[in-house]
Amino acid sequence: MRCPFLDGDRVRYCQASAHRKMIADRGGADVRERCSTPAYVGCPAATPRLGDAAPGDRCPFLQEAWVQFCSAAPLTKYIPANDSLLSRCNSDGHLYCELYLAEADPGGARLPDVSGGREPARIGDHMVVVDGVPVPENLWFAPNHMWLDVAEDGNCHCGIDGFLAKALGAVDRVSFVKTPGVERPTAVLSVGAVDLQLVFPNPLRDRVANVYLRSEPGKLTADPYGAGWLFEGVEPTLPGAPVGAATRAGLISGESAARWIDGETDRLARFVHERIGRPGPDGSTAMADGGRVVAGILARLDRDDALELLDAFFSSRGGWRASW
Ligand code: SF4
Ligand code: SF4
Numbered sequence: 001m002r003c004p005f006l007d008g009d010r011v012r013y014c015q016a017s018a019h020r021k022m023i024a025d026r027g028g029a030d031v032r033e034r035c036s037t038p039a040y041v042g043c044p045a046a047t048p049r050l051g052d053a054a055p056g057d058r059c060p061f062l063q064e065a066w067v068q069f070c071s072a073a074p075l076t077k078y079i080p081a082n083d084s085l086l087s088r089c090n091s092d093g094h095l096y097c098e099l100y101l102a103e104a105d106p107g108g109a110r111l112p113d114v115s116g117g118r119e120p121a122r123i124g125d126h127m128v129v130v131d132g133v134p135v136p137e138n139l140w141f142a143p144n145h146m147w148l149d150v151a152e153d154g155n156c157h158c159g160i161d162g163f164l165a166k167a168l169g170a171v172d173r174v175s176f177v178k179t180p181g182v183e184r185p186t187a188v189l190s191v192g193a194v195d196l197q198l199v200f201p202n203p204l205r206d207r208v209a210n211v212y213l214r215s216e217p218g219k220l221t222a223d224p225y226g227a228g229w230l231f232e233g234v235e236p237t238l239p240g241a242p243v244g245a246a247t248r249a250g251l252i253s254g255e256s257a258a259r260w261i262d263g264e265t266d267r268l269a270r271f272v273h274e275r276i277g278r279p280g281p282d283g284s285t286a287m288a289d290g291g292r293v294v295a296g297i298l299a300r301l302d303r304d305d306a307l308e309l310l311d312a313f314f315s316s317r318g319g320w321r322a323s324w
Contacts, residue, residue, distance in 0.1 A: 007069055
C-alpha cells in the first residue's frame with residue numbers, strides 16, 4: 001500500500017544546465033516559453049552546444065520526465081519516479097514515516113486512550129486494549145515484548161510493545177548496537193541508572209535504526225507502534241518459505257496476543273506485590289486501585305528489583321513462557 005501523500009507530476013528541465021532545476025509542466029500547448037519555441041536558438045546555454053544542428057521547433061536540450069514528491073513535506077522535492085529511494089513511500093513502510101505520522105496520526109492516534117479498565121476493549125479494526133495496554137492485532141509479538149510488522153514485500157519494522165512502554169513510562173536514552181551482516185537487532189534503553197539490552201529474537205538484514213529516537217527518546221514510549229519504531233530491515237531469504245516465515249518464527253500472532261498480555265499483566269502484578277506492597281517514603285505506591293501496576297513502574301523500584309524485573313519480562317530468556 002503506497003503512502004496517500006505520495007504524489008506525481010510531469011516536469012521539464014534543461015539538460016544543458018549544470019543544475020537540474022525541475023519545473024512542473026502545467027501548461028501543455030499554452031506554455032510558450034523560449035525552451036519550447038524556435039526562440040531557443042537565442043538561449044546562451046543552448047547556442048554553444050547546438051553546433052551545425054538544423055533549427056527546430058523546440059530546444060533539443062529541453063527534457064521531460066515523470067517525478068514523484070511528498071505532498072506532506074513543507075518543501076516540494078522532486079524525485080525521479082523510478083528512484084528506489086522512494087521504496088518507503090511506495091510500500092507499507094510509509095506507516096513509520098515521520099511526515100506521514102505527523103499528518104495522518106498527529107499525537108499518535110494509533111495509540112488509543114490507555115487509561116481503560118481491566119477488561120479487554122476493542123478500538124477500531126486492529127486494536128485491543130488490555131488493562132490500558134494497546135495490542136494491535138495486525139502485528140506479531142516477541143517474548144521480550146517487542147513487536148514485528150512484516151510488509152508484503154518482506155520489509156520489516158520492529159519496536160517495543162505497549163506493555164513494555166507502560167512499564168518503562170519514559171526512557172532517558174536510546175542507543176543502538178551496531179552489528180554487521182544478518183544479525184538480531186539490538187538496542188539499549190536507559191531509565192535512570194538501569195539499562196535494558198533489548199534484542200529482537202530473529203535476525204534482519206540491511207537494518208536501519210530509528211536514530212531519531214536518540215534526540216527524541218520520549219517517542220519510544222509515547223508512540224511505540226508508530227514514530228517510536230526501533231528498527232527497519234529486510235528478512236533473510238529462506239528458499240521456498242513464505243514472506244515473514246523467518247522473522248515471525250517463535251513469535252505470537254496479534255490475534256492471540258491479547259490473552260498473552262492479560263497473563264503478563266497478572267504476572268507483573270504478582271511480581272510487584274511480592275516486592276513492594278508498602279508505600280514508599282514519599283507515600284506513593286506502585287499499585288493502582290484494584291492492584292494494577294501503575295505506568296512507569298520501573299522508576300519506582302530500587303535498582304536490584306528493577307534489574308530483576310527487566311530480566312524476568314524483557315530479556316531474551318524472560319518473557320511470556322512463564323505465563324503463556
Ligand atoms: S532553451 Fe534549451 S538550453 Fe536554453 S534553458 Fe531552455 S532547454 Fe536549456
Ligand atoms: S516522505 Fe513520508 S509522508 Fe511523504 S510520501 Fe513518503 S512516506 Fe508519505
